[in-house]
Amino acid sequence: MEHCDGEIPIKRPNLPDGGDDGGGGGGGGSEDRLSALPDDVLIEILLKLLDAAVAARTSVLSRRWRRLWRLLPGLYFPSGSGNDPQRIRLALAAHEAPTFRNLEVRVLDGTPDSVASWLPFAARRLSGGLCLINSLTRNGSEDMAGERGAFELPCFQSATSIFLSLGYIGLAVPSSGVFARLTELELNRITVHGACTLGDAVSSPCCPVLQNLVISDSCHLGNFTIHSESLLEMKLMYLRGLQQLTVMAPALKLLDVRNCFAPDFLSYNQPVVSISAPQLLTLLWRDFYDPRFMQLGKMENLEWLGTYPLMVYGQDEYKILNSFCTRLLQRFELIQNLILMLVYRPEDLTNQHYLMEQHITRLPYITFMVMDIVASGHSFGACSFHVLRMCTSLRKLSLTVGVTTIPVEEETVCPSSCACHQPPNWKTDELVLSCLREVEIHNLRGTEHEAALVKRLFDWATVLEEVTITLHCSVATNVAKEFCQRLQSFSRPGIRMEGSHFS
Template sequence: MGMAQSVGRRDSYADTGAGGEDLISALPDDVLVHILLQLRDAAAAARTSILTRRWRGLWALLPQLTFADGIEHHRIVSALAAHQVPDLRGLRVATRHASVEYLAVWLPIVARRLTGSMLLRVVWHDNEEVAELEPEQRGEILLPCFQRATTVILEFSFLRLALPPSGVFARLKVLELVGIHLYGQCSLGNALSSPRCPSLQILSVQNARGLGNFTIHSKSLLELKLLKLPDMQQLIVGAPSLQMLIIMGCFTDGLNPSQPVANISAPRLELLLWTCDFVPSSLQLGEMAHLQCLVTGNFFVYGPISFALQNRCCMSIPQHFERLSVLNLYIIYPPVIGNTEYLMEDMTSLPDVTILNLDVTAYVHSFGASVFHVLRMCPRLKALCLKFPVKPSQLENHISAVSGFDVYSWTCNLMLNVCIRRKDMMTDLDLAGGDALAAVISAATRWTNTHASLMQEKATFLNTGVSVVSISALQDDLTCAVVTCHWIILVMKAKAQTAFCSSDCICDQPPHWKTEELLLDRLQEVEIWGFTGTEHEVALLKRKNGNFY
């Protein structure tokens, strides 16, 4: 070994020429490999071979391989063939030139050698011709069985993915699937339940298609996240060790007439976030004696009578529990109330909570009545956090940027991945409450053909997380109604306006909250976010019969 090191030194010294001694190249291989790892790019590591003969081939000893954004798949195949480490601890691939044929070649190679984590991100949108193809036209890939991998993260642009019908993911602890289109005979639940995935602890499925029914029975699962799965109609979870369950934007296929059903058995669950509309009779929750924190969906203070169903769905989850440590509630006012109904009476009871996080989207309206309605149901409250996420000035600035439109919209926090006519026309939007439609129209005006259809009598917006939005001409106005997300939008051809509270606005009703006694004798802490000193905010805090001063 000393001779080899001496030869290596002579080679490196010779390669440096008159520039002096190359001390770095004299370092042991494991140190040089560690240096190359810091480049986080296998191609860049390979290019160091031009420095000296000493560095030649060192990249092939890297325990982890990272292929930078834009790598072509045939280069990945060549790199894996030249790679000399039998056990691959990590692989990261980001490509904009996906090839199903090459994926089918190199994924099985990785599956046999991977002992750590893999992140594979496939983006199609750089190639418009490919992006226009339906998922079945883009090709399909059979996911191999990763028997020794611990973490697998797949981010596809709705590439069709079939799961292996056999094999055991023996060491897999973390699996994240984003933007996949499932097909084939093997179901996701069959592949990931304990018999074939005995070590799985964290499972996240986001923005996927083809997942109509999902049944999983896992003894090891600790965290389950299901986000934006509109096709889902049946969810069955049996997970005795599950601690966190997040369900958002699922069961939203408004074109499917069947009633979705869910059955959750997670006796050790500690955190539950559920923001999907669900008929109470179709949701079965088992015993959850360890639940500490519950996060619900939006509760509408005013609106048409049809919103009462949304509110009952929102309240169906809290009513399963007698007491909770932490409860997160979101109460929503429309920018313009008009002659709509007061719906707070739909909230008839709450669990016995210790900490209440109450988000109030009130725009310019008085919100004292709704807040006190909630607080009256929390007599044992010890800590209260009030948040005011949307300010009128923010809404005005956002809407005024949409030239030619007035937007009155109900809040829709799940308005993500807006798809207009063509499924590939998708954009991720990070929306604050209340500006959902403004963002939709702002996005639509960036596409000439969509903007033209918007001005015609009828246009259809398809959204993976929301269902169907219909826009039709109504005299000189356009009226937009959403089927499943329960928000109504009015778009007018006039000067831009914002939310307003008229002198005869009914937002201050019922008025008895100003004089009614409110006893919160255990309240120790009040935290307020977004407080700007508006009249309505100050009025709430000045209540002298309660614990606010």
């Protein structure tokens, strides 16, 4: 070991056989200037190592270093050392501070028994954040949960944040105890076990100051009921088997629900939802919605609404999917900010029906719209026109193209015979957006149909003042400059255009 952070040289003393340098002296005329630094400075150096086991091995440097790692405010066990529960347990036992602020453990293919062997000890001494990540070396799913078993989460009375990503290890929540200081809880890839429900464990009696709750990619929640006086934000994403959701949260500001409910259209076993969140400001409901089974309560303070994606073209069966969005929109007369996603299927649309005019006939009164279009190479002028003509009160528009995980090189330009060019009325019909003053358009590829839509926007927005354009990173510089110059030719005096290629 010759350098620490590339700045402070370390010279190991010449020790006699079996000897020790005594903690900062120098045998044989050598000098250990690093060990002479104060404890708090040396601890900061050890924190840079980011591995509890490596930090502990610095004890061989001298007697001065032997106990320093035990004073670290947090311990980190990467995958190599995190798979040894004995090492974790011994490190926690040897740690001299009465509490430690942070504990991060990463394991590979961990088992319930290996986690349960050290977690209760950590629960008694942790005063800050816990991060436990179990990564799988083979494809894992909730189907493996039964064979992998479960462990009970101990009560962390002093922890302030907990993040668990368990690789579908079964998790049983404690039936007693109070997480008195817990403000943030995130559970990922868990399988719920035990008699005590997860909803009871995260409600106010057990988590009196919980503010942020995230549950994602998990299963077997069944009925989830939470009563929380402190909760401010809750995100529920990809929860398999969720049949009932009840939320009583008077302070809740943000609720994000996506892909949690699987409606049974062949029976009466529909998911049931009851939400009481009178102070809610943001509702992102990207999921099944049927007002016959789902009561959202009064949301008089709501400022942001996000809905399930709308399929622009498709067969009649997409009417059901599109109804998730349209039914939710019909619930509101007025909303300040709307997030709307329009999706094109990536394949040829020749035999597909245009669904917008059938499925979306009214929008709430809105002043700001965030419109994300997954175009998959198709022209999106018709659907944009259809939406905009129903919100003439719009003051600001933010349009992003291609919000998708599909690589750009896999998107193909559709042929001129493609159905996405129909109906063509958006190219000729008049539309007056007399309130629209600001437009942002992101991720453009420099195509002809994009230029045509921007040109029409300049025609429709009679009081437009500011336009911001960004192009996708794959667009060549010369193509981008030429495209931006073309867009500038559509502009009028008084309109300020911004972008990396406007100059």
